[in-house]
Amino acid sequence: MTSRDTILASLRQNRPPAPEAVRPPSDYGITYPDKQARLAEALLPAGGELIPCSRAELAERVRAAWPEAKKIFAPSLPELHNVPMPEAGIDPKIYDNLDLCLIEGRFAVAENAAVWIPHEDGKHRSAPFLATNLALIVPDGQILDNMHQAMARIAASPLPEAGAFIAGPSKTADIEQCLVIGAHGPCMMRLFLVK
Amino acid sequence: MGHAEAATKFNLDAERTGWHDKALWFVRAKRDKAAASIPEWEQLRTLAEGIKAETLNRLPELLEQFEAACTRNGVKVHFAVDAKEHNAIVLGLLQKAGAKKVVKSKSMLTEECGLNPVLYKNNIEVVDTDLGERIVQLRHEPPSHIVLPAIHTKREEIAELFAKELGTDPANADPTYLTRAARGDIRKRFLEADAGITGVNFAIAETGGIVICTNEGNADLGTSLPKLHIACMGLEKFLPKLEDLGVFTRLLARSATGQNITTYTSLFHKPRPGAEMHIVIVDNGRSAMMGREEYRKSLGCIRCGACMNTCPVYRRSGGHSYGSVIPGPIGSVLSPGMDPAAHSSLPFASTLCGSCTDVCPVKINLHEQLLAWRGDLAKAGHVHIAKRLALKAASKVLSNTTLYRIAAKALRLTPGVLMRNKTLNPWERSRDLPPVPPKTFRQLWKERKPQS
Structure with missing residues (x-):
């Protein structure tokens, strides 16, 4: 018998009785009268900052936020992008030491400031994690209240090969519970909410 | 021991014990604050309990569903009955790929299976990339906490360790300085790695997806750079549906550290183009635990x-x-x-x-x-005879009124010197018994005038 079959047989033999199935109703979870205000509030303890702006002024605002940034990955803003474009077969390591990665998120979640970033084609999965600074872009109409809405939204569309909720810059408190912003990923993160 | x-x-180190106690209480207090900010918190707990109960009941079918979905997604699923088989599978995958350098993001399962020593023995370099795990790895000790692996170490000890291992200034114990030094060292290792090993926080049966939660971004780097990703999970990690993550992602970080969510909640369904993804599902006593009614909920x-x-x-x-x-x-x-x-x-x-x-x-x-x-x-005879006899005696005395009264009287008559002797009475070692009141409750009750 294979290990797979051994495990399945053991699970079947030890199966507990069926409990009553519980699931939250479709409109479940906390909601916020002013989602944008809550998003800004939740982003602060996560170590990020919310910047509302118009699509037209986005490039300028990003530039102003990181005037020192030289190596910039921003496929959706060609006027800023100055590293090789992500394409099939590209070595993910070339994005090491990016000064800035700018990436479009699908939606943000007000309860916890998480932004959903689907990695559609795997070409630039590494960029948002290798960059020193991270700019996430979300349309201002795309703020959900909570994670129930977020997961329902993800489940309703074709699944990307991978994706990540990102809430703020990378961080750690593994040394005496002291919060340090900038562990292995970005040391600074700003969320641009575009009109 | x-x-x-x-x-x-x-x-023995009272100062350190107090420091450890306070550090963890600080995390507990943050958890309370986070829980209190969600009006439906208690309902969420009940939902999570119910979804996990359903998962255990449907586990064989969920496992098969997961495996089929993974196969469709181009992910290979392996099954390990025990720790030894898990280690052999992981080692085999690494050897087949010719991997010599491995980055690992936090996984209590690989600790449980003792994976690292097996890899070391086979000349495979494995670097734990979570900062706390890296600290304990360099100290050659196991994690002392499942979320805060190095919570028992002080910054000065880490400064000393990093000075030796990473060449930092031994006098500088600033957490930001130390974290940046580890970042620089581990970044190089991410870029050089031939394979990334991760744990799994949740596995979604319906879609064949796995979810990994970190604050540092180490799991994301460890899976987006090397061409081989091996995810190791206990078979209790399943959730039936993607939507169930709504409940569990709201509970996990708030309960763990008081954050609203971890910085990264990453969902993996398929390998990157040109890369391989494997998932090793481990039993190691879990399916047997499921058969024990009074303990199965721990799964x-x-x-x-x-x-x-x-x-x-x-x-x-x-x-x-x-x-x-x-x-x-x-x-x-x-x-x-x-x-x-x-x-x-x-x-x-x-x-x-x-x-x-x-x-x-x-x-x-x-x-x-x-x-x-x-x-x-x-x-089962696993409790020391002294403890067994003492508890047996206590149960006799406490369940018999006459015996209880005699024992209570005897205790009241025992001279204080004996009662407070720190050798004879271990309870006295770090506390003082309160003075014995002059009268017992029973005596006071008897003296009470009957109420009108």
Whole structure:
């Protein structure tokens, strides 16, 4: 018998009785009268900052936020992008030491400031994690209240090969519970909410 | 060495014990604040408990569903009956790919299986990339907490360690400085790695997806750079549907560290183009635990560590005193299930105050299970004869009115010098018994005038 079959047989033999199935109703979870205000509030303890702006002024605002940034990955803003474009077969390591990665998120979640970033084609999965600074872009109409809405939204569309909720810059408190912003990923993160 | 002896050693340094206690209480207080910010918090716990119960009942079918979905997604699923088979599978995959350098992001399962020593022996370099795990790896010790692996170490000790290992300034114990030094060192290792090993927080049966939660971004780097990703998981990690993540992502970080969500909650369904993804599903005693009615609920654990942070015994005895991969209340119910003889002291490392049960996001009845284990271990002969006899005597005295009165009188007549002797009465070692009141409750009751 294979290990797979051994495990399945053991699970079947030890199966507990069926409990009553519980699931939250479709409109479940906390909601916020002013989602944008809550998003800004939740982003602060996560170590990020919310910047509302118009699509037209986005490039300028990003530039102003990181005037020192030289190596910039921003496929959706060609006027800023100055590293090789992500394409099939590209070595993910070339994005090491990016000064800035700018990436479009699908939606943000007000309860916890998480932004959903689907990695559609795997070409630039590494960029948002290798960059020193991270700019996430979300349309201002795309703020959900909570994670129930977020997961329902993800489940309703074709699944990307991978994706990540990102809430703020990378961080750690593994040394005496002291919060340090900038562990292995970005040391600074700003969320641009575009009109 | 049992827990009590190890804890006694930990307690020799009173200053450090107090510091450890406070550090964890700080995390517990943050958890309370985060939980209180969600009006439906208690409902969420009930939902999580229910979804996990459903998962256990449907586990064989969920497993098959998961495997089929993974196959469709181009992900290879492996099954391991025990730790040894798990290690052999992982080693085999690494060897087949010719991998010599491996980056690993936090996985308590690979700790449980003892993977690292097996890889070292086969000349494979493995670097734990979570900062806390890296610290304990360099110190050649196991994690002392499942979420905060190095919570027992002080910044000065880390400064000394990094000075030796990474060439930092031994006099600089600034956490930001030390973290940046580790970042620089580990970044190089991410870029050079041939393979990334990760744990799994949740596996979605319906879609074949796995979810990994970190704050540091180490799992994302470890999976987006090398061409081989091996994810290792216990078979209890399943959730039936993608939507169930709504419930569990709301509970996990709030319970663990008081954050609203971890910085990264990453969902993996397919390998990157040109890369390989493997998932190793491990039983190692879990399916047997499922057959034990009074303990099976412990398989719902999502490894948040809230029960440790709140436990008065854990906070004052440190994770290493448990001598098991998972310490604290949850470790004390899981470990005896794996090896009763080796972990027989753990269910006694509790005051049965029930605080662990109160904070558990999936409502595991931890204190009840700890009590049940005490009985089972005594029945199986794993409890020391002195403790067994003392408890037997206590049960006789406490269940018999006459005996109880005689014993109480005898105790009242015992000279204070004897009662307060720190050798004869271990309770006196770190506390003072209050003075004995002149009259017993019974005497006071008798003297009370009958009420009109």
